[in-house]
Amino acid sequence: MLFRLTIRHSLCCLLLFIVQDASAQSQREAKWPFTPPQVASAPKTDSPWVRNGIDSFILARLHEAGLTPAPEATRQKLVRRLFLDLIGLPPSPEEVQRFLEDDSVHAYEDLVDRLLSDPRYGERWARLWLDLARYADTAGYEGDPDMPHAWRYRDYVIDAFNDDKPYDLFIKEQIAGDEFEEIMGAGELPGTPPERLVAMTFLRLAPFTEPRGDETRHEMLSEMTSTVGSVFLGLTVGCAKCHDHKYDDIPTKDFYRMKAFFSTVAMPPPEPGDGYQIGGSIPAAFYRQGEDNWADEQRARFRREIEDSGRQLTELKERLAKQVDGEEIDKVLKDDNDTRIAAGDRAEYHRLSDRPRLLRQQLKRLEPVAMSLRHSFGPPYEPGVPTSRVMIRGEYDNPGEVVEAGFLSCVTGNQEPAAIRLDPFKRWPTRSRRMALAEWIASPDNPLTARVIVNRLWHWHFGQGIVPTPSDFGQLSGGPSHPELLDWLALKLVDNNWSLKSIHRLIVTSATYRQTSLRDEEHASDVDPDNRLLWRFNRRRLEAEAVRDSVLAVSGRLNTEQYGLPIFPPLPDDLAERVKYSESKWDTQAGPEGRKRSLYIYQQRTLTMPFMQSFDALVCEESRPRRRHSVTPLQALAMYNGMFVSEEARHFAGRVRAEVGDDIQQQIARAFVIALARSPSTEESTELTALARESEAGLEGVCRVLLNSNEFVYVD
Amino acid sequence: MSTEHHPFVDRRRFLSTAFNGIGALAASDLLARETLGASPMIASSVADPLAVRVPHLPRKAKHCIFLFMQGGASQLDSFEYKPELNRFHGQPLPHIPAISGELQGRLSFPHVTIGSPFAFKQYGESGHWFSELYPHLAKHSDKLAMIRGIKTDNQNHGPSTLHVTTGSQFPGSPSVGSWVSYGLGSPNRDLPGYVVIQDPRGAPVNGAAVWANGYLPAAYQGTLLRSHGTPILNLSRPDGVSEAQQRREFDVLAMLNRQHQALRPDDSQLAARINAYELAFRMQTEAPELVDLSAETSATQQMYGLNDPDTAGFGRQCLLARRLVERGVRYTLLVHGVQIGRHSWDDHGDVEGGMKRHSREVDQPIGALLSDLEERGLLAETLVVWASEMGRTPFRNGAMGSKPGREHNSWNLVMWMAGGNVKAGASAGVTDDFGLRSVGEGIHIRDVHATILNLMGLDDDQLRYQHAGRLRQLTDIGGYVLDDIIS
Secondary structure: OHHHHHHHHHHHHHHHHHHHHHHHHHHHOOOOOOOOOOOOOOOOOOOOOOOOHHHHHHHHHHHHOOOOOOOEOOHHHHHHHHHHHHOOOOOOHHHHHHHHHOOOOOHHHHHHHHHHOOHHHHHHHHHHHHHHOOOOOEOOOOOOOEOOOOHHHHHHHHHHHHOOOOHHHHHHHHHHHHHOOOOOOOOOOOOOOHHHHHHHHHHHOOOOOOOOHHHHHHHHHHHHHHHHHHHHOOOOHHHHOOOOOOOOOOOHHHHHHHHHHHOOEEOOOOOOOOOOOOOOOEEOOOOOOOHHHHHHHHHHHHHHHHHHHHHHHHHHHHHHHHHOOOOOHHHHHHOOOOOOOOHHHHHHHHHHHHHHHHHHHHHHHOOOEEOOOEEOOOOOOOOOOOOEEEEHHHOOOOEEEEEOOOOOHHHHOOOOOOOOOOOOOOOOOOOOHHHHHHHHHOOOOOOOHHHHHHHHHHHHHHOOOOOOOOOOOOHHHOOOOOHHHHHHHHHHHHHOOOOHHHHHHHHHHOOOOOEOOOOOOHHHHHHOOOOOOOOOOOOEEOOHHHHHHHHHHHHOOOOOOOOOOOEOOOOOHHHHHHHHOOOOOOOOOOOHHHHOOHHHEOOEOOEOOHHHHHOOOOOOOOOOOOOOOOOOHHHHHHHHOOHHHHHHHHHHHHHHHHHHOOOHHHHHHHHHHHHHOOOOOHHHHHHHHHHHHHOOOOHHHHHHHHHHOHHHHEEO | OOOOOOOOHHHHHHHHHHOOOOHHHHHHHHHHHHHHHHOOOOOOOOOOOOOOOOOOOOOOOOEEEEEEEOOOOOHHHOOOOOHHHHHOOOOEOOOOOOOOHHHHHHOOOOOEEOOOOOOEEEEOOOOEEEEOOOHHHHOOHHHOEEEEEEEOOOOOHHHHHHHHHHOOOOOOOOOHHHHHHHHHOOOOOOOOOEEEEOOOOOOOOOHHHHHOOOOOOHHHOOEEOOOOOOOOOOOOOOOOOOHHHHHHHHHHHHHHHHHHHHOOOOOHHHHHHHHHHHHHHHHHHHHHHHHOHHHOOHHHHHHOOOOOHHHHHHHHHHHHHHHHHHOOOOEEEEEEOOOOOOOOOOOOEOHHHHHHHHHHHHHHHHHHHHHHHHHOOOHHHEEEEEEEOOEEEEEEOOOOOOOEOEEEEOOOEEEEEEOOOEOOOOEEOEEOOOOOOEEOOOEEHHHHHHHHHHHOOOOOOOOOEEEOOEEEOOOOOOOOOOHHHEO
8 A cells, every 4th residue: 555655646746746847837927817917909800790899709719619609599588588697587578578679779788777777686696796705694513603793794795786886896895894094193093884894794704613712713814815815816725724735826825924914803702692603793883775764663673573472472371371270381381292282372382482582683683783893903902913824734723934914926926025004103003904905906907806706797697607617717727718808808897997787788788698598509519518619608597596586576476675684484394393492593484574585585504495405505604606507306396396386386376367367378378478488389378278277276287387397497 | 507517518418319308318328338438437417317327346236325423433432442441541541653733732631541431342253343332233243344543634523524424524525425326326216316314313513515416416415314294305295286286287397398498409407307307206106105114014123123212213214224225225324413412422521321322322223224134135235334423532531520531533433334345354454552543554534435436336536527627536636445345
């Protein structure tokens, strides 16, 4: 075995040698992606297919490979594609009709603009950002403690997308929201606007377990470093925590130089009763328009409900006490085997007993605070800037070489300390460190930042990035399929004041995006089986949120209320049973509250809603750059048998009846256009009419079939 | 569209256009036969990812039952007879060279040796040692191969549990069962190919990450067989929908889907979804029948300990495992023990009391499972693996009172295997006189994983999947097959 070990080891070394050799070369001629985006004008072409610069780049590569673009998708397909892509919901029949009847030459562009300014746009795209931010409402691990203020960050992200907040500002607010203002004299430490305090929740969203001193601090700051590295820079910086990066030029020392920007992070200690929390919260008033009033109303409501449930509980116990001849009623009720109490009464007793705890947690969520952090105040109040060191093998108690905060050398070409601009009196020596990092990341000169975000947008629109690994632009990424196009888009982003909507608009109005996905061409799939050159549009399965939201939109029962506290939709029966009498955090909402869009669902790290899980939306543990699109029988069971879809199918049928009356053919035509944005074919109409007429479930069966169809969960 | 692809899209594409629905099964079987020999990778058909595939190696095992003891079972009170422990009881652990800084740092209290309170005896011709806690298992001594001194890379439950069950200590990697399903498919198409039965008292550390498909397609994830309600979530038809009604709706649905697919013939995901509905339909009948233990004789039920509250829980899990094997399910993971606390093998305090309880809960059921499989002629085609996420230390945990416990020990996990081509009575690995760690070359968990794959007929170095820019495999960097325990 020793011999074999040696061979394997030397193979490994050989591989490393090759990589190192490559990196030595890269130092001589700095390589992609560490050189700034090159100004490239779109390739000249007189092809009438080309609508904007994107198409010139795409067409040039297609021609090189001997391929041609696909024809444009039908308008019927385009309207559904745009709706599901930009706002995550299917178009209503009226919206389909409006687009199909709009014969202006700008009809498509107008629809794009309408959708990009639709507040539902932010709800879809925030969810994708929340994946990157490893957003959750609980901390995970033992006990899975609630993080009652995380939801404010979710709303901040929705706003950021809807307001088209410049991406450079979005970055700076999340990394260093508290360090914007310059301090010119010896005055006060400036306050931080609440929105920016909420933005910094980003840094605190990692799962954590009960804090254990230095070890926890080391892990927490390391996680911030890794996540900031992969989300904003598209580099797996975290790989260098324990050893030099095996593939990219990121020495361990650089990891700790980057981590040193976070070395003065401070948080209030947990509040009494929150011993398992990693830290407390920071005051941050409600700042969104109308939010203060809304919060007051919610608080009043919850207080009322606490009183109500208390009173109902007393009444229930008084009533039941009579049934058991004055025995101690609580004792009787807690004994599940005591048959004198009806099952319904006992369940109600448990529910009412548990409600005040859940409602008090809701009240806590409504405190005007943020799960944020700040910089340490420094001497003489708090510790100053600590000495940062490499931690050997990533171990918190194994200090090595001293390092100073500095930027990644693979980008800058050196390991000089970063200039950190302190206030002139050096009154706050611990301040401005994170802002130094944020400004470096959010700079037009950073070769990675703009490329990484435009590639993410591309990935979400096309199902596949120009760089196929959106959070890893390193050697393992395989490189970009269209490097000039990526640079062109990155420069456009910066030119357009970091407006993400401007990039969305460019992408979705391109001829490339408008191609049909229905192209089956042997030659093209031989040459480019993965469609990296985009010789057609990629069909995709809807993500879990879009599946659930679409079902609700189609049934007419989607609660369109935006923002606010996490929601708790009903869980499958015995799952609800399992969490019912324990210290559950799930305060099931059977009413309209539980039918808001899926991004509002409480993200509990130990309990992903099975429906969402079966469509690959696990609650995040770590930053997640992309979703899987699996196909399993469990998904089929969830869609057909599951309580959620079967209930909504009933309402869908009700909606159809209300809209078109009793004529079966009209009902079927209407159901098609609601669910699939098209009319049925003659054959489809015949089959489904027969199903509606001849089977016991009638129209409801038709509706269930449509919701289960492939066409419903896939976008062409 | 996923960016993770097999290199056989063209051929797959050809086949999926040629066959639809049910026919795809035969097609992808053909596909697999064709590509397995020629390539280091398995071309899993998207249309039928669980089609049975021909293994790389001639092996008897067709099924695997993986018994996982959550918490870190004490090898020193089970299968490691170390008389030195009792000789040094209450004294500092004598110097053992090269205890790493990590151990000193993490467990910075005096290393006071504690002996095992249990009597040990050798059994059978193999001479394997068993403590008195395992009277039932000991009878099968000559069927077992023991592996000692297995190392994992992390001392904590979360990461080490993942390391043993998925080959990586970080979340996101496919579990062993996912790799086996990916490599071999599943003979039973009316049940999931990879089934998980967790302790009825709760979930293990990391929950579903322990049986996750990671970066492999979701068809290879473990399906939780639930102990309450319907055995699989959403298995009952919606209220008011009869079987005939459902069949009718499924037929219409299949018609719609086939028409939809006819215009998109190269999209195998659509064909896969058509198949998924048919599989789901059959599961509705098959799964309830599977969990109905009333068909078992009372002798069998008693043998598994179903009549005793201490053994009924794991007994039911073991009996279900046998029923799954009978039905051709490829891989079954049984978890005994829950996250933290009394029902975990994590005996930091009172290792004596804890080990008595845990071993009593599993010993009779495991003994019954081995006997039952053998009697039914299934043992030869079933690989049975027993593991925990780590072993425990020869020294006591911190300043405990009169009932000492043991600390985590990720240098000496002891596992055993039986069935299939396991060399009965064999051993691999040698540990020091205190059972702290291995001596000699040492065995890493990835070597064990390579061995499990080998015993299932799969070559770890050929069973790969393209992910994030490179070919991944269960052992990450490769492992050495433990030839000593393979017959």
